[in-house]
Amino acid sequence: MAIDQVHDLQQVYRNMLDCMARPGTITSLEQKTGLFEDQLSYNEAIFLCALTVLDAEVTFYIIADTDKGDKLAELISSYTMARVTSIEKADFIIVLQGDIKEEINKALSICKMGDLINPQQSATWIVETAALSNNGGVTIHGPGIKESKQLQTGLWNEFWQTRNSKVKEYPLGIDLIFVDALNQISCVPRTTSVKLTEVG
Amino acid sequence: MQTKPHFAFFDEGSKKEIRRATLKAVAIPGYQVPFASREMPIARGWGTGGLQLTLSLIGKKDVLKVIDQGADESVNAVSIKKLVQYTTGVALTDHTAEANIIQSRHRIPEHPLREDQILVLQVPNPEPLRKVDAREYMTKRMHAEDDYSGAWLILFEQIMKYGKMTTGAAHPVYVNGRYVMAPSPIPRFDNPKMYYSDALILLGAGREKKIYAVPPYTNVESLAFEDYPFSKESFKGKQCKLCGAEEVFLDEIINQETGDRTYQCNDTSYCMERLNSAQEKEVESSYA
Incomplete structure (x- = not known):
C-alpha cells in the first residue's frame, strides 16, 4: 500500500502532536509498508515522521553505524527535498539503531538548542528505539503530564543525563520523538523533567 | 472550468x-x-x-x-x-x-x-x-x-x-x-x-x-497582585432568562424602550442543550 501524502501524513501529524502535547503517551501509526518493504532496514515510523515534517525549507542529519544511514538520507532527500547538513546546523536529527553511543552523546552536546530570542531554532530528534512502553524506564513529569509517567525507551542513562543538561536553560533545549519497531511513537519535549530510575 | x-x-x-x-x-x-x-x-x-x-x-x-x-x-x-x-x-x-x-x-x-x-x-x-x-x-x-x-x-x-x-x-x-x-x-x-x-x-x-x-x-x-487578587466577572444573583443557567458567562441585554436589563447565556449551544434537555424531561414526566 502506498503512502497517501495528504491523509496518511495528516494522521501521522496528529499522532505526533498528541504525543508532543502529552509527553510519554504512546500512540501507534498505521502500518503503511509495502512500497518500501525491500529497502527498509529501519522502522517505518522513522520514514513516516520524516515525510510529515521535512521539506525543502529544513535540514537534517542522520546518525547511523552502517551505510543504511546514507541510503535513508538519499530516500528522504528525494522524497522531501530536505538537505543533509552538519550536526551543528541540522533542524532534525534522525538516529537509527546501532552501535553509535558515542556519536549520539557527542551530537547531543553540539546540536542546535536555539537562543533566548528564538528558542524555536533548535533541533528536533527522531530516535529509533527497539520497543517503547510505559513500564519502567525513566520517570517523567511536567506540562502535558497529569501527575507523572514512566517511559521505557531502552536508551542508556548517559543519554538522558546529557539530554537533561541540554534542556537545563529552559526555554533552550531539544525536543525528542521516539519511534519503535511496532510503529509506535512517543515524545519528550524540552519542558519534561526526566528522572532516572533504572540502574545501569 | x-x-x-x-x-x-x-x-x-x-x-x-x-x-x-x-x-x-x-x-x-x-x-x-x-x-x-x-x-x-x-x-x-x-x-x-x-x-x-x-x-x-x-x-x-x-x-x-x-x-x-x-x-x-x-x-x-x-x-x-x-x-x-x-x-x-x-x-x-x-x-x-x-x-x-x-x-x-x-x-x-x-x-x-x-x-x-x-x-x-x-x-x-x-x-x-x-x-x-x-x-x-x-x-x-x-x-x-x-x-x-x-x-x-x-x-x-x-x-x-x-x-x-x-x-x-x-x-x-x-x-x-x-x-x-x-x-x-x-x-x-x-x-x-x-x-x-x-x-x-x-x-x-x-x-x-x-x-x-x-x-x-x-x-x-x-497575573495578579497579593493585595489585588485576580477575579472573574461576577454574575452573582443573575441567571439566563431562557434556560435559567447560573455560574456561566452571561450577555447583558438592555431593552431600549423600557431600559430593563435581562441576561442570556453567551454560549448559545450550551443554552440550547439545556433548553432541549429540560423540554425532554418535561415531556417524559407528563407522559408518565
Missing part, C-alpha cells in the same frame, strides 16, 4: 510549515512561534490564524465546531465553517461534546473539554507586551530576558486609576511559570479554564504571524 479545491485548502508544503511551528509551540508553552502566515480567502485579523491551524489539523474523520463570541451561528463562525467543510467535507456540529476540533473566537465553551478535543483560538493581538513597546524586536527581547515588568505595570496603572484591574478581555497569563501570554480576547471568566485543561489549546494569530500553545495539564496563572 472549476477544479476541486485541494483537501483542506492548503498545499501540503504550507501545512508542513504550520505543523512544524505548532509542534515547537507545544514544546515551548506560551512562546509565540513565528510562522509564514498564508494568504487566506478571509481578511487578516478575522480568524486566519485559527483557520490555518484548523486546516493543518483536520482530517476526514474529524468533527468540527466553530464559535464566534460563544455563538455557532454568527457570520465569522459560519463562513469559516463553510470554507472548511467545502474543502474537506468533514462533519460539522454545534454540540461541544461531539466535536473534536473546536475553533473559537473569544470564548472557551461552557461545556468542559475532554482529552481527545483540541481547542483552536483565534488571536488578533498575540503580544501581551505590545502596549509596552511597539517594536517586535524589543518585545521579543523582553520575553527572552524574562522581563515582564511592563505587563505588571499595565495592571498596576489600572489599579492606581480605577481601583481595580480593568482588563475587559485577554487578561495576561503566566504559562508554565515562564512566558507571559495573551490568552486571546477571552473574558477573565474563561482564564481559569486554561489551568490544567484536559484539552490541548492552540492559538493562532494570522495577521501577526504567530502560533502558540498551551499543552494539557499546564500551569496557567492569571
